[in-house]
Amino acid sequence: MKLFLGANIWEMMHGGSTHLPIALMLVSAVFDAFGGVIRSDRVKDRFHAAGLFTLMAGTLGAFPAVLSGLILARWEIGGTGALFWHHVFLWPAFALLIALSIWRLVVRGRRSRTGFLIYLLAAFAAAFLVSAAGFWGGEILLGGS
């Protein structure tokens, strides 16, 4: 019973799922950036498809990460110290992941050059935010305080 009610299962879920949005958002932005500079239409499309797939997987992975994190933090959405900084980066990152995914799904191939550049900037911003949230998450676990 403790497995389900205690922190262990949530720690495992958080540890297992939290790396998905961090890693996948980073590679998604890089894939799309490659897709933006490559000339061959066939290869370009494949990079954009990979960027979309990794973005979706990262966004889906963010939901169990957020749920388990909230339970571990006893539903604290702010907090102090490392937890506070974790949340400062986490909430904008979570919102940006969802917004980017929806935008990509709605727009699909009908994007302009300017629209794509704005998307790419936002994607790298999301990658930075989610990585910073991950860094401060590590500080909660391994920091000395």
Added chain:
Amino acid sequence: MKRGLFEFVAGVLALVVAAVVVGGTLGSAGLVRAAIEKARSESAISGNASQLSPIVAHGQKLFAVNCSHCHADDATGDEGPDLHGLTKSDERIKTIVTNGIKGEMPAFGKKLQEADKEALVEFLRSLK
């Protein structure tokens, strides 16, 4: 619809959905936390020291002997940090108690049994 306008409308839609999802998450978490705090405060009003559960009382005793020297008698912190409202998991607290923190806190792994560490965690969770 022109491509630029279509992208803009899609962007607005995406931001609205993201705001609803994240806002809903934050609001729900706030409601759950408020309910937990309310239950805790009601429990504190109806309870007193003599009504501490045996495990919390045992943890309190262990705390007084082993921890209060650095964390103060009321656990509000002295040489060591305040232990009220800890956000670390039970397992993490027990690991810190067992292994200590290099250069900051001694290890109690050899001194305290598993049941003692669980009692300490229960006592720390009972702190208001």
